Amino acid sequence: MRDLRGGLVRTSLALAVGALALTGCSEKQEASTTLPTPSATETTPELPPLGPADFPVPQEARAETPDGAVEFVRYYVALTKHLALNSADPTPLVDLSQDCRTCIRIAQSFEADLAAQYSYRDYEYEFDEYGPALINGDTAEVGFAYVQGPITAVDPAGQVVPDRSAATPQELRSGATLLWKDDVQSWVMTGLTVG
Amino acid sequence: MRRLAITLCVLAAWIVVNASVAQACVGLDCDDPVVTTGQGALTAAYLEQGPGGSGVASNSPPPNHPYTYRLSHPCVVDDRENGGCRASDFRECPAPPDRVVEDLVPEQRRLALPGPDVDGDGNPDGGTVTTDGFPTDGAPVGTPVGPWIVGARGCIDITALNPPPSPAEVFRYFQTLPLPELVTQHQPPGDGLTGLPVIFYTDSPTTQTFTVDIRGFQVVIQATAEQFTWHTGDPTGQIVTTDPGQPYPDQTIEHDYRTGTYTAHLTVTWGATFTVNGSTAADVPGTTTTDGPPVTFDVRQARTVLTNPYD
Secondary structure, three states, rough: HHHHHHHHHHHHHHHHHHHHHHHHHHOOOOOOOOOOHHHHOOOOOOOOOOOOOOOOOOHHHOOOOHHHHHHHHHHHHHHHHHHHHHHOOHHHHOEEEOOOHHHHHHHHHHHHHHHHOEEEEEEEEEEOHHHHHHEEEEEEEEEEEEEEEEEEEEOOOOOOOOOOOEEOOOOEEEEEEEEEOOOOOOEEEEEEEEO | HHHHHHHHHHHHHHOOOOOOOOOOEOEEEEOOOOOOHHHEEEEEEEEEHHHHHHHEEOOOOOOOOEEEEEEEOOHHHHHHHOOOOOOHHHHOOOOOOOOOOEEEEEEEEEOOEEOOOOOOOOOOOOOOOOOOOOOOOOOOOOEEEHHHHHOOEEEEEOOOHHOOOOOOHHHHHHOOOOOOOOOEEEEEEOOOOOOOEEEEEEOOOOOEEEEEEEEEEEEEEEEEEEEEEOOOOOOOOEEEOOOOOOOOOOOOOOEEOEEEEEEEEEEEEEEEEEEEEOOOOOOOOEEEEEOOEEEEEEEEEOOOOOOOOOO
16 A cells, blocks of 8 residues: 555656656747856865775864864774774874874784784764964864774684773863875874873 | 994994893783883974974974973884884984984974964953864873874984984994094015014004093093904904004014015904983994004024034
C-alpha cells in the first residue's frame, strides 16, 4: 500500500512539472537585448578539495580570517584522531603543514604505529581555543587548551601498548602558527606546540 | 662539494650531540627534548619579521611587546627533536660584510603583559594578560608564559645581538689572512741529473698566529700547514705529503725526472684553530690553500766519460 501511494505521488509530481514546462513553452517571450549581469551568474566558488577524501578540510577552515584559522587548527587536531582511529596514512598531516617540525614528528609516530601494526582503540581529546586567532599578514597564531586522553593503542594481539597510550586525560596548553596559502586557498600549519 | 663539507663541519660544531633516537609523540604530545640547545641558540627581546621567514633580531623591543624570542640553528632544533641533523639543515644566508645573518629557526614565547585598566585611573588593575588570552596564572609582567612556539625558519639578521663569532664567521676571516707562501727547495741545487732523484722540501715556517678583531671580539687564529702538494712540473703531476720534507740526507720527498726543463711549485693546505677572548681552542671548520713561488731547473743526462786517472 505504501509503495503504491508513493508511486501515485511521484506520478502526480511528474505531471505537474510537465504541465508547468508546457505552459512556459506556449507563452510568447521577447528576446533579451542585454547580456546577463555578472551578478546574475555568480555562485559561491567551490574550492578544490583538500585533505583526505574521507575527511577533507572544511570550507569554514579555508577562510583567511581569525575564525578560519581557529577552524583550521580544530580540523587539524581532529584529523589526527581520524587518521589514528582509521589506521590511515599520516601523510596529510605533513601535506597540510610547511616546515612544521612537530607535525612531522606526529606523522612519523603514526607511521611507526602503522609499521608495527598498532591500532587505536580510544583517541579522546577536547579542543578549546583561547579566542580568535591573531592575524598578521598571511600568518596567524592560535592559542588553545588541548585535553588529551584517554588514548589507547593496541598491538595486533590486542594488548595495550603503554608507550603509545595516554590513560589519563591531561590538559596541555598549546599554540599553533599558520600560514595562508593562496594557491590552495587554505591555511597550513607552520608550528605546533602542545603542552 | 668541499664547500658542503666545510659547512657541515661548521654546523656540527654548533650542536650538542647527546641523543640519537628520534622522539615519539603520543597523539599530539611529543616527548620533551633530551638534548640541550647548546651554542646554537640566541635569545632576543624583539624579532622584526619580514617576508619569507627573514627577520632582524635585537634586544630593543617596543613597549609591552608580547613575546620573547629564541633563535636556534635548524641543526640544533633537528637534533633536539629528531636526534640528528639533516642535509637540509645547512643553508647559507647572503649577508653584507658588516652584518651577521644566519639561517635560524625562531621560537617565541608569550610574555605576561599589564592587564586592562578597569577603573580608568591610568594604572592596570586587571592582573596580567597575554596577547592571545593564554592564561598567565598571575605571573608578574614580563614573565615568559606557556610553551615556546616554533616559527618559520629563515635568514635572520642577528648583528644587533652581537653574538660571539661563529666558527663559520672565523672561517671567512681565515680565508682572507695573509698566510705564508712556502718556497720550494730542491736538491741537488741548480740542475738535476736523470737517474738521480730530485729532493723536495721547504724550510719556510709551517705555522703562523694571527690575532684579529671580529666585531669587538679578540680572535686568535693559529694556522698550521696540514698538507703539501708538490707540483713536479712533469706529466706525473704532483706528490701529496703531510710533512714539509727534509734536505739530504734526511730527505722524505723525491722525484725522478727525464731530461728537460721543469717548473715546480708547492701548494700548502692550511688548517687552523681559534680562540675567542681567550676561550678554549676550537677548530676552524675548513681549510684554505696558498701557492708558493715557482722554481725552474733543468734535468740533464749525465754521460759516462772514461778518463785516465794518471793524467
